[in-house]
Amino acid sequence: MTVTPDVDNKAVLLSLENVTLSFGGVKAISDISFNILEGEIRAIIGPNGAGKTSMLNVINGFYHPQKGTITWRGKRRRRMKPYRAAASGIARTFQNVALFKGMTTLDNIMAGRSLKMKRGLFWQMLHVGPAREEEIANRRHVEEIIDFLEIAHIRKQPVGRLPYGLQKRVELGRAMAMQPELLLLDEPMAGMNLEEKEDMSRFILDLNSEFGTTIALIEHDMGVVMDLADRVVVLDYGQKIADGTPAEVQSSQEVIDAYLGVGH
């Protein structure tokens, strides 16, 4: 097993220690430890059923591990609800697009600003003064994201009608609107053609370098993973089999065995 390199100049944003998650008798994740450093792009890879999505669900509070500790920004995190994880700065996208189908692109991305908007019922009812100012200030921010992702032409369209590639992009925009410190992307390029993958890769790189957002992504396209990621963690059957830079992971015998099989 490769050892996680100690990178001195970057602070640890999130670290998981000996996390174990099981559903009844099935162990989805067993005794996994790894960390995510501030500002890096961290990939989580592994064959199907390796526990990658479960890992994301643990990080954003959707599943609660039976064992192990999660430390977020230097503080040990207790059992938390997803909306608390969201409030603490963790955003995510989903493997199967989980947009709000009945709403427009604009409203979907505005939905990502939910936590930034505070005005109470009274002002909302009148829709004047503070509520209106808040709405417009957030709209301005959302328009910047729409510019960034080049989706201005579909601003007012209901997302249900959009092609798949654009839906994925809107979902990224919605997560960006939360201005998260850690962005979890669950297979952002699944089902895309080459051009769409290249576009999405560019958005992820730009997002990371322009806004300094830390990104953890699950992806099956190894070319994309090796090009984008600073460090890669490899899971198989709920266990960590490798962790390190793309080059280190690629040369690991265990990873090759997991992906290609072992001769008997």
Next chain:
Amino acid sequence: MFYREAGQYKTSYAADQALLPLAQDRYGIAIVLFTAFVLIPFFGTSFFLVSIMIPFLIYSLAAVGLNILTGYAGQLSLGTGAFMGVGAYACYKLTTYFPDVNIIVHILLSGVFSALVGVVFGLPSLRIKGLYLAITTLAAQFFLEWCFLRIRWLYNYNDSGAIEVPNRDWFGITVTGAEASPVARYFLILTVVAVMTLIAANVLRGRIGRGWMMIRDMDIAAELMGIRPLRAKLSAFAFSSYYCGVAGALMVFCWLGSAEVESFDINHSFLILFMVIIGGMGSLTGCFLGAAFIHVLPVVMRAVPSMLGWDILASTVEHITQIVIGLLIIFFLIVEPHGFARLWQVAKEKLRTWPFPYAT
């Protein structure tokens, strides 16, 4: 053609986010409001006001209430009739205890009681979804009906078991009870419905309404965006029940004049639900279109034979009306399952792209 945004440039987000960004829509609403506030009270006959406009507006308000819960927040409810009843009985008790307080205050306050009851019966929605939730709201319907019948305190222990609306004044004009003129009642209802619809539109396009729609469309994603399901669902129940409660109070105080438990039975819950489904889930315009279709059309159809001087038995007219309405419901739901509001939407989109057939 005449309906398109060409030439109407928005230079600020405020202008783009206006309730009616298109000038044509603003003129349309202005015409509707002018008709409702000036033409109808001036030219409308007493029959037209009492049998058509007053019930239409009251049902529209109840439909707005249910649509907020079912169409916008995605929580199916069959307890609308009972929530209307809570408003009516609350208003009756309030005006019994505080006869000197303005009746408008009572009508608006009675919604608060309905909202509280709505929150209590909305609690199961945190665990139960869809049709199963509908069944639990059915429990609300039957339990509250039982209360309206058995808790004699609610109707001041009178022998008939009904609540009789006293005459109440507002600035010297009688607006409730037997002595109130149709025009006075109509103005009161119209004002309440117009203001409350505007408030609903404002809430729905802001932070709170967006939270409801997020829960409706994808509750898991909503929670990961920081929406608390508990707060969002219960606030939708409260807001919706408030509207139903006020509609119930208006129904008894400004339309029926008296009411007993049958006025709030399950048939009313279904009636309002049909209005929402036919009108269009998730559309305020749809509430009014649905209420017009379900309530106004039968009244008009019943009046047509006598107006034309045809000699048809009243019972035959009633049967024909039911058959025609039933067929129309089936026809419209096949043509557009999303209701009149969507038809209206499609028509407007067609006008925008006219003479070319493609959509945007």
